[in-house]
Every structure is written in structure tokens, then in C-alpha cells.
Amino acid sequence: MSETVGDYLVRRLRDWGVRQVFAYPGDGINGIVAAFGRADNQPRFVQARHEEMSAFQAVGYAKFSGQVGVCLATSGPGAIHLLNGLYDAKLDHVPVVAIVGQTDRSAMGGSYQQEVDLQTLFKDVASEYLVEVNVAEQLPNALDRAIRAAEASRSPTALIVPGDLQEEEYTPPRHEFKQVPSSPPSHVRSAVSAPESDIAAAAEVLNAGERVAILVGQGARNAAAEVREVADLTGAGVAKALLGKDVLPDDLPYVTGAIGLLGTRPSYEMMRDCDTLLIVGSNFPYSQFLPKYGQARGVQIDIDGRFIGMRYPTEVNLVGDAATTLRALAPLLRRREDSGWRGTIERNVADWWTTVDRQAAVPARPVNPMRVVSELSRRLPDNAIVTADSGSAANWYARNLRIRGDVRGSLSGTLATMGPGVPYAIGAKFAHPERPVVALVGDGAMQMNGLAELITIARYRNLWSDQRCVICVFHNNDLNQVTWELRAMGGAPKFEESQTLPDVDYAAFARSLGLTAITVDDPEDLGAAWDRALSAATPTVLDVHCDPEVPPIPPHATAEQVRSVTEAVLKGDPEAFHMIAQGLRTKAQELLPGQRG
Template sequence: MAKTVGDHVLRRLQEWGVEEVFGYPGDGINGLIVAFEKAGDRPRFIQARHEEMSAFEAVGYAKFSGRVGVCMATSGPGAIHLLNGLYDAKLDHVPVVAIVGQTERSAMGGSYQQEVDLQSLFKDVASDYLVEVNVPEQLPNALDRAFRTALTRRAPTALIIPSDLQTEDYSPPAHAFKQVPSSPPGLVAPIVVPEEAELLRAAEVLNGGQRVAILIGQGARGAAAEVEQVADILGAGVAMALVGKDVMSDELPFVTGAVGLLGTRPSYELMRGCDTLLVVGSNFPYSQFLPEFGQARGVQIDIDGAMVGMRYPMEVNLVGDARTTLQALLPMLSGPTDRAWREKIEENVVRWWRTMERQAMLDANPVNPMRIVWELSERLPLNAIVSADSGSVANWYARHLRIRGDVRGSLSGGLATMGAAVPYAIGAKFAHPDRPAIALTGDGAMQMNGMAELLTIARYADRWSDPRCIVCVLHNNDLNQVTWELRAMGGAPKFVESQRLPDVSYADFARGLGFEAFTVTSPDDLGPAWEQALAAERPAVLDVHCDPEVPPIPPHATFEQAESVVQAVLKGDPDALHLAVQGAKTKLREMLPGRRP
């Protein structure tokens, strides 16, 4: 039997080492679906409940595996639904390949059913590489370039294949004019190291610092050991952009945690007091959380030359691989003899974690949401993968989850979209079926799409050698982050019609699907519920009823303010609520420079 274009696509995916394709069927990709069946479901087709979830699952897979995530959708509405997940990949620099169907070529231009101008639709989100395949000879080059571009540029790419082409006989490109062949699948990224003269310039800046701060992002993931050595030599503290929160262990005494809107007080102090700044593998966008312009000398290391020098006036910009660049830089470094700066950083970190514990243990009605993440952190397996949703849960993830061992964690950083935590966890389970995955999500995101994706977890759990996929719902019947933003924008009260959520038992819903399920309405039951969920031999849901009035305190609040404001708000002190709102106003001003809240 002759091989079709669909058959060739599946074979080429196999040659690229693709094991899962996250998708949803439709007649625009029928030829590809038939090819999956003929190929014995290799790679495996993982059916989400919605194409947006397919894209998020591909992003989660890519984030936690380091490999390309692949998603697939039909023409028209299916392709449209992929967009949010693909933008999540674009803004967080994640390699994802989207394969989408299109109406038959003979009908295009005729206002046919599900005919959408997909090239216009995807031209921004897949701007690094987007191609419509119109003859068999365009493959395999088009697919190979989609993969190589996604890997090289850490970006989403898209391949459009009309439905009638998928069933045509495949014929390879010839050695002929206007035919484009391709090499076998595979890509070895180059190791880029800056010139020695530039390294010496960077060393001169860093060695001259008495109070050095290091900011790292996900681009430093392979260089954690080198960052630790640099920090020890320079007597520096290390703060992380939120998508790089899991790059270094929070057990290191000089790691100050996240920086920025959801960051920690020690990171805020680190940036406010430093005289020298080293940025490694981060494009952290909020310059107002970096040192004041002119306060610090700066060095930046990034593999992408287009990203250096954007956020702060750096003296030296080093374009190169983080690990090898730091390895070349290390012999040139000599730190200050006075370690008072480092000692202050470590004191701030100890004090911060004590403050976080005391905040988490404050009584609330019925459960303090900070305690949800704190109790998890105390019990977190050292190989766990944690995803967090956007919303108030991101505050507690950023500040209360302690990274140690081989723990991985992520959320939607640049896009900050709701609804990513549960599909991220599903993608993580396919990337690492032998590791527990935990999704922290608010009830707004859970109602948006998380409940439906519990069906996906239930369907595929038997494919995972470790079946633990735990979804923890912060159940407060409120779109809480926006509620606090409304309060910040002039002290407005909560507008119930926009903010209140329908009440539902997430535990009952999950139990009906065969999950282990726990309803938690008392703080004393929270720790045991986490222990039972982590000990379960099947997926689990924790439905934790928590207090929506716990304020997200901005990082510039002092240790004493942070503790006293939370305590006073929970006791009903209206003046404390006003102070919390004022803090949120300041936070909003930091988010929107030039705007008066």
C-alpha cells in the first residue's frame, strides 16, 4: 500500500522521537487520524477535552521535559482554539509544534465551511516558522524546519496541512530545480561562549562590586551549579524570575526567592541595596523591581543576543550559553573580603521563611490559603512536579512553595493565562510518568476548564507508572485576584456579579470519576489530606475551602507589616483592610507605571 502524506507525517514524528501528540479530532485532520491508526498509535494520540487544553498540555510537556511538545487540531474552530496555549508557549519561550488541518484546496477561497485564513491567524503566534503544505514534496522539509526552529528559537511553530493533501500518496522531493530536500531529523545546539576580552570586562565589573545581586531565569536551568559557585565567590544573593523559580534550591541560604509583583521581601531588599547586578538567562520585564537606574553596574548573560540589555543599562552583555559562559568566567572572579552583605542576605532569608510560616498558620475562615501551599511544601516529594494557575494561587505558589531536591515547578509566566495548571500537570505526567504531578488551581480556573480535564486524567492514569496526579482547588467562590485588583483601583468593593462563582463540590465531581477525593474545611485536616493524597495509588483532588479575604501583600511591605496586616485583616480590622488595599494600590502602580490607581 502506498504511503500517504499523513503516513509520512506520522513516520517523521517518530523519527523526531515524538512519543505523544496532544490533540482533538475533526474532519480537517481525518487523514492524519487514519495514519495514527495505521501506525499503531505511535506516537500516541492524547485526546484532551478541548484544543486549548491540547496546546497547554504540549506546553507543560515541553517545559518539564526540555523536548518539543506537539499539538494537533482540525481546521477552523479547532485551529482557533489552539491559540491561547500557543501564545503561552511564545511568551514563555517554549518549543511547541502545532499541526493543523485546513479545508480542501479545491474549496479554498469559496467561503466554504470551516474555511479560516490560518496563515493570518497564526502569523503572529507562530512568527518564527509558519508554512502551509500544498504538495507532498514540501514534506519532510516543512516538518523538519518546524521542529528545528522550535528548538533553536524556543518558540511555537505551525504546520498547516489541507485535509485532501493528507490522503494523497507521498512522494519525496527530487534532486531538481525548486525542490527542497531535508536532512535526517535531529539537532545539536551549538555551545556559544563569548570572547575572552568580553569575559574579562565582565569580570572587572563583577569583581568591583561590594554588594552583588544575581537574577536568574529559566535560561539558567542548566547552570545552577555554576550560579552557586559565582554567588559564593562574589558573596551574592540569588533572586529568581518566577518562571525560573525551580532553577535553584530554596535550601541554599543565599537564595532569596522570586522577584517582582509576586516576589519576596528578601529579593526586594537584594535589588534595592545592591551595587552590582548579574542577570543570567532571564528577560524579567518589570524594571521597576530592578535596582534604580545608575545605582548598580550590570552584566547580563543570555543565549539570545536580541534579549540582552533590554531591561537595565548593562555595562557588559555576554551572548552565550549560561553554563559554559559562567564556567569561563569563574576563574576570573574574586569576591569582596567583607562578607557583611552576604550575611545580611542570609539573615533576611531566614527571617522571611519564619514570617511566611507565621502568616500561613494564622487562623482564617475557614482555611488560610497560604497554609495550603505551606503544608504541601512541608510534605513535597523531592521528585515532584508542581504547576500553578494564574490568580491569587500564584502568590502563594511564588512565596510559600520551597524548591528542593529535584522538584520542578512552573506556571504561565508571560501570558499569565488562567486555566494552565491542570493541563500543565497532564503534560508533566506524560513527560515523566514516574513522578508525581501536583496542580494548584483556583476555583475560577477549575470551573473554566480544569473540571473537564479531570476526565483526561482519569482516562490516561493507567499509562503512568506513578499514577499520582493531584489537583488542589483553592475553593473560595471568588475570582480573588481580580477582587483585590478592584479594591486597589480606588478601593472599590467587590462587585459580586462579576466576582462570585457558583458553588460546587469539586471533591464529589472527582469522586464520581474514580479519584481519591478530599473536602477540607478545617486547617487541622489540611496536612493529613495532603499526606493521604500523596500516598494514594490513583489520582486525587483536594477541595480546600479557603478564605478569600487573605490579602496578597506586596514585596515592599516590611516583615512586620506583612505579618501584622494579614493578622489584622483576618480579625476584621477595617484600618488593616485599608492598609492592605493601599499596599495593593502600590502594587498596581508597580504593574502599570505612569497610571494612577
């Protein structure tokens, strides 16, 4: 039998080193699905429960592997379902290639079943590269460019392949007019540094500063050692944007933790008081949490010039790879011997972690969600991968989780979509089957799609050399983050019809799939539950019954925000007095002896 276009596509993916494709079948990709069968499922067809989950799994795989994630869906509704996950990739700058089917070419334009204008549909999300393949000779260049563009631009790209073409005989491009060849698959890594004159100007700004602050994002992940060297030379503290939480460990005394709405007090204070700001690989969007304009001189380093100078009026902008640029910068920096600024930062950080421990120990009904993550932090294996979902779970991930060793972590940073926590964990397990993975997920996200993806975990767990994959559910029967946003931003009490969730036994569902299942409704059982989950021989669901009234109060909350919440709940919130009591007890931990008010 001759090689079909579908066969060639699968073979070319294999040549690129693609080991799995996160997918869901449909008749619009029958020719490709059949090719997977003929190729002995190499690369592996990983079947999710929904195409959106396939896209999220591809994003999670790409985030934690550093390689391109690939997802595959049928025409029409299947392609539409990919969009949310692809936008997650676009906004978090993650390389993902989407391959989608289309109705047969003979039916195009005829209002045929599942015919959707996919080029229009994907035009924005796959703006870096989008092509419909209409003849076999077009395929090598189209697929190769989709992968190379995704890698180079750190973004999603898309390939549309009509159903009838997939089953045609493959013929390569010819050496003639209007035929486009393609070179063999090869990954290109750039290590570009900024010009020497610009690096010298940046050194002048940093050397002149007396109170230097550094903000790192995910673009600094390959430059952890270089960031530490520059921080030591300048006496700076280092704050971390949410997507850069795993760039530096939290056991470094000058690492102030997360910044922004989900941030820490030391990060807030450092930005408030610094006179110089160095931003490395971050597109942190909330400029109100950066120094006031005119307060600090600024330097920014980013591999992508499109994102330079967007968030703060930086004086010197260095377009280049973070590690390469910082290595060129370090020899020009004068070591700062005065440790006053660094000493203040380190005291603030130590006080903060004491406060976090005290807040996590505040009694709740039944379990304080902060304690869930604090107990995890004490036990987290040094090679673990942690994913988090959007919602209040993101607060506890950002503030309470202490990164150490080689721990990796991520969530949907810029899109902040619900639902990626569990599929990210699946993508992480395929990226690193030898590493334990923990997902911190609210019960809203579990009901939205996490429960279904437990089926995917149960199906593929035997492929993972280390089967530890812990899905921790913050079970509070409330869409908690939005409830708090209603109170704090809208000045409205909780609207139960929109906010209250049906009660579900997540552990029982996991148990029905043959997974380890643990229910916790007593805070004193949390430590032992984490120990059991992190030592289990199979994936585990940790179903923790949490108090929805433990407030995710930012440490820099204004008096107006606190008053807005109080007034809102007193208008008729069903848990008004319990919520106010929990808020007061939590906030009071910042005011205990030894802490700053």
C-alpha cells in the same frame, strides 16, 4: 496500500522521537487521524477535552521534558482554539509545534465550511516558522524545519496541511530544480559562549562590586551549579524570576526567593541595596523591582541577543549559553572574603521564612490559603513537579512554596493566562510518568477548564508508572486575584456580579470519575490531607475551602496601596471588616519581635 501524506507525517514525527501528540480530532485532519490508527497509535494520540488544553498540555510537556511539544487540531475552530496555548508558549519561550488541518485545496477561496485564513491567523504567534504544505514533496522539509525552528528559537511554529493532501499518496522530494530535500531528524544543542574580551569585562564589573546581587530566570536552569559557584565567589545573593523559581533550591541560605509583584521581602531589599547586578537567563519585565538606574553596575547573560539590555541599563552584555559562559567567567572572579553583605542577605532570608510560617498560621475562615502551600512544602517529594495557575494561587506558589531537591515548577509566566495549571500537570505526567505532580489551581480556573481535564487525567492515568497527580483547588468562590486588583489598583470594592463564583463540589466530581477525592474545611486537617494525597495510588483532587479575604499583600506594599485597598472596601465591600482584620493580622507577622519593620 501505499503510504499517504498523513502516514508519512506520523512516521516522521516518530523518527523525531515524538512520543505523543496532544490533540483533538475533526474532519479537517481525518487523514492524519487515520494515519495514527494505521501506525498503531505511535506516537500516542492524547485526546484533550478542548484544543486549547491540547496546546497547554504541549507547553507543559515541553517545559518539563526539555523537548518539543506537539499539538494537533482540525481546521477552522480547532485551529483557532489552539491560539491561547501557543501564545503561552511564545511568551514563555517554549518550543511547540502546532499541526493544523485546512479545507481541501479545491475549496480554498470559496468561503467553504470552516475555511479560515490560517496563515494570517498564525502569522504572529508562529512568526519563527509558519508554512502551508500544498504538495507531498514539500512535507519533509516543512515538518523538519518546524521542529528545528521551534528548538532553535524556543518558540511555537506551525504547519498547515489541507485535508485532501493528507490522503494523497506520499512522494518524496526529487533531485531537481525547485525541489527541497531535508536531512534526517537530529536534535542540535548549542553551547555558545560570549567572546573572551567581553567575559573579562564582565569579571571586572563583578570584581569591583561590594554588594553583588544575582537574578536568575529559566534560562539559567542548565547552569545551577555554575550560578552557585559564581554566587559563592562574589558573596552574592540570588533572587529568582517567576519562571526561574526551580533553578536553585530555597534551602540555600542566600537564595532570596521570588522577585517582583509576587516576590519576597529579601529579594526586594537585595535589589534596593546592591551595587552590582548579574542577570542570568531572565527577561523579568518589571524594572521597578530592579536597582534604580545608576545605582548598580550591571552584567547580563542570555542565549538570545534580542533580549539583552531590555530591562536594566547593563554595562556588559554576554550573548551565550548560561552554563558555558559562567564556566568561562568563574576563573576570572576574585573570591570575596568579606561576608558582611552575604551575612545580611542570609539573616534576611531566615527572617523571611519565619515570617512566611507565621503568616500561614494566621487563623482564617475557614482555611488560610498560605497554609495550604506551607503544609505542602514540608511534605513535597524531592522529585516532584509543581504547576500553578494564574490568579491568587500564583501568589502562594511564588512566595510560600519552598523548592528543594530536584523539584521542578512552572506556570504561565508572561501571558499569565488562566487555565493552564491542570493541562500543564497532564503534560508533566507524560514527560515524567515516574514523578509525582501537584497542580495548585484556583476555583475560577477549575470551573473554566480544569474540571473537564480531570476526565483526561482519569482516562490516561494507567499509562503513568506513578499515578500521583494531585490537583489542589483553592476553593473560595471568588475570582480572587482580580478582586484584589480592583481594590488595590482600581480603588473599587468587590463587584459581586463579576467576582463571585457558583459553588461547586470539586471533590464530588473527582469521585465520580474514580479519582481520590478529599475535602478540607478545617486547617488542622490539612497536613493529613496532603499526606493522603501524596501517598495515594490514584490521581487526587484536594478540595480546600479557603478564605478569600486573606490578602496577597506584597511585602513591599506602599502605604498608598494599603490605603487604597482600605478605602475601597469601606465603600461597600461585602466583607470589608473581615478583609481589613485579615490584612492587619497577616501584615503584623512581619513586625513581630525578631522581624524587621
